[in-house]
Amino acid sequence: MIKETLNPFQIVQKQLDEVAQVMGLEPHILEMLRWPKLEIQVTLSHAEGSSRDALKPSC
Secondary structure: OOOOOOOHHHHHHHHHHHHHHHHOOOHHHHHHHHOOOOOOOOOOOOOOOOOHHHHOOOO
């Protein structure tokens, strides 16, 4: 059994290819989008003791 390693970047590139085909995106635009020049990393955390219910709309 071969264990496959998931690569998030390759997954996103495949998704981008599929969406570009549906949209009829021009190849030179797709090529620019496939190779980002900048990466932004964000870490989110919630305060200890906060309630997730506070984020749910009340009806």
